Amino acid sequence: MTKLAFLLGLFAVPLALLFAGHSFRRRSARGRTVFWGAVVGYFAGVLLATTLALVPAVQWLDHAPRGVAVQWGMLLGALLGTAAGWTLALRRGR
Amino acid sequence: MPARTPEPAPTAEHRQGRRERRQQPDRRRTARVMFYAHLWFGVLTTAILLIVALTGVLLNHKRGLGLMPEVEHTASGDFAAALPLARLVELATAAAGGEAAAAGVDRMDVRPGDGLVKVRFDDRAVTEVTLDVVSGQVLHTGARGDVFLEKLHSGEIMGKRWVLLSDMAALGLVIALLSGIWLWLYPKSRLQ
Numbered sequence: 589m590t591k592l593a594f595l596l597g598l599f600a601v602p603l604a605l606l607f608a609g610h611s612f613r614r615r616s617a618r619g620r621t622v623f624w625g626a627v628v629g630y631f632a633g634v635l636l637a638t639t640l641a642l643v644p645a646v647q648w649l650d651h652a653p654r655g656v657a658v659q660w661g662m663l664l665g666a667l668l669g670t671a672a673g674w675t676l677a678l679r680r681g682r
Numbered sequence: 683m684p685a686r687t688p689e690p691a692p693t694a695e696h697r698q699g700r701r702e703r704r705q706q707p708d709r710r711r712t713a714r715v716m717f718y719a720h721l722w723f724g725v726l727t728t729a730i731l732l733i734v735a736l737t738g739v740l741l742n743h744k745r746g747l748g749l750m751p752e753v754e755h756t757a758s759g760d761f762a763a764a765l766p767l768a769r770l771v772e773l774a775t776a777a778a779g780g781e782a783a784a785a786g787v788d789r790m791d792v793r794p795g796d797g798l799v800k801v802r803f804d805d806r807a808v809t810e811v812t813l814d815v816v817s818g819q820v821l822h823t824g825a826r827g828d829v830f831l832e833k834l835h836s837g838e839i840m841g842k843r844w845v846l847l848s849d850m851a852a853l854g855l856v857i858a859l860l861s862g863i864w865l866w867l868y869p870k871s872r873l874q
Binding site for chain 2: 591594597598599602603605606634637638641642644645646647649662
C-alpha cells in the first residue's frame with residue numbers, strides 16, 4: 589500500500605496536474621485556484637519527502653512517522669493542496 | 683480580350699520556397715512532438731531526478747560531510763599474523779552491539795596494506811566497525827551513511843527491482859535533453 593502511494597505521488601499526481609494544466613485558461617476562477625493549490629501542495633510534499641528521505645542518512649521504517657511521510661508525502665501534499673485550493677476558492681466566492 | 687501572359691518559369695528561388703513550404707507541416711509536427719516530449723518527460727521525472735541529484739552531490743562529498751568514516755592506520759604487525767575472520771567478526775559484533783549485532787554481518791573489507799578490516803553490518807544505519815587485523819583493536823565504530831545514499835540514488839532502497847525507476851528517470855532525462863536541444867536549434871519551427 590505504501591509503495592502504491594509512493595508511485596502515485598511520483599507519477600500519477602504529476603500526470604494529473606499536466607492534464608489539468610493543459611486547459612488552464614479555459615477553467616473557471618475556482619478551477620484555477622484549486623489547480624494552483626494542488627501544484628503548491630504537491631511541491632511542498634516533494635520537498636518534505638525528499639528532505640526526510642535524506643536526513644538522517646539511515647534507512648526509514650515503513651510504519652514509522654518518517655517512513656510514512658516519505659512514502660505518502662507527495663500524494664498527501666497534492667490532496668491537501670487541492671483541498672486548500674478548494675476551500676480558498678469557496679471563501680473567495682468563486 | 684488580351685492574350686494571357688504565360689507564367690514565368692519557376693526560378694531556383696521559387697523551387698526552394700516551394701520545398702520549404704512542403705517541409706513546414708513536417709517541421710511543425712516534429713516541433714509539436716519535441717515540445718510535448720520535453721514537457722511531459724521533464725515533469726514526470728522531476729521528483730526522481732531531484733532525489734538522484736541531491737544524493738549524487740552528497741555522495742560526491744561523503745567524506746567531508748562525515749557520511750563515510752575515514753580511519754587512518756598503519757599496520758601493527760605482519761599480515762600473515764592476522765586474526766582469523768571468525769574472531770574478527772566476534773570482536774566487531776561485540777563492539778557494534780544492539781540492532782547491528784542482531785542484524786548480522788553483511789560484508790568485510792580487508793585492507794592488508796593498512797592492516798585493518800572494516801566489518802559492515804546489515805542494520806538500518808549500516809554500522810561499520812574498523813578493526814586492526816593483527817591485534818583486533820577496535821579503531822572506529824560508526825554508521826555508513828553513504829551506503830544508504832547509494833541505495834537511495836539507485837532506487838535499490840525500495841527493493842532490487844526498483845533500480846528500474848532510476849533507469850526510467852535517466853531515460854526521461856535524456857529525452858528531455860535531446861528534445862530541448864532540438865527546440866533550441868530550430869527556433870523557426872517552434873509552435874506558433
